[in-house]
Amino acid sequence: MSRFFNQVYQVVKKIPEGRVTTYGAIARYVGHPQSARTVGYAMNAAHTYTDVPAHRVVNRKGLLTGKHHFQGAKLMQQLLENEGISVNQDQIVDFDRFFWDPTTALPPFEIEI
DNA sequence: GATATGACCGCTG
DNA sequence: CCAGCGGCCATAT
Numbered sequence: 092m093s094r095f096f097n098q099v100y101q102v103v104k105k106i107p108e109g110r111v112t113t114y115g116a117i118a119r120y121v122g123h124p125q126s127a128r129t130v131g132y133a134m135n136a137a138h139t140y141t142d143v144p145a146h147r148v149v150n151r152k153g154l155l156t157g158k159h160h161f162q163g164a165k166l167m168q169q170l171l172e173n174e175g176i177s178v179n180q181d182q183i184v185d186f187d188r189f190f191w192d193p194t195t196a197l198p199p200f201e202i203e204i
Numbered sequence: 205g206a207t208a209t210g211a212c213c214g215c216t217g
Numbered sequence: 218c219c220a221g222c223g224g225c226c227a228t229a230t
Binding site: 148 | 209210211212213214
């Protein structure tokens with residue numbers, strides 16, 4: 092497994108309950124601002140390797156673009172609503188208020204190890 | 205090794 | 218404000 096994926100998973104695991112973030116924000120935080128797409132790919136593989144709360148990761152508009160990759164089409168939305176996040180038309184309501192940015196919420200990312 | 209695909213993002217018009 | 222286009226990066230075939 093590439094380190095990039097691991098870095099992504101590390102961040103996703105740190106998302107607080109009831110908050111969400113975006114693919115691009117994660118990509119920026121781990122030092123790959125142009126790799127937002129690959130973050131999505133990492134999420135696809137996430138459930139295979141580790142258990143990360145992928146339902147807390149959406150695109151920059153707050154749209155649940157990845158809901159079809161969950162077991163049920165409604166699962167992602169239900170998980171979010173369980174945490175107090177309202178979803179309407181596959182989109183998070185008041186996305187700005189739930190958005191959690193790792194670049195400001197976490198200490199600067201340590202590039203190595 | 206080349207080509208195609210995707211849970212994206214930002215800039216233009 | 219909405220739509221379209223290109224770029225970027227890691228897998229899959």
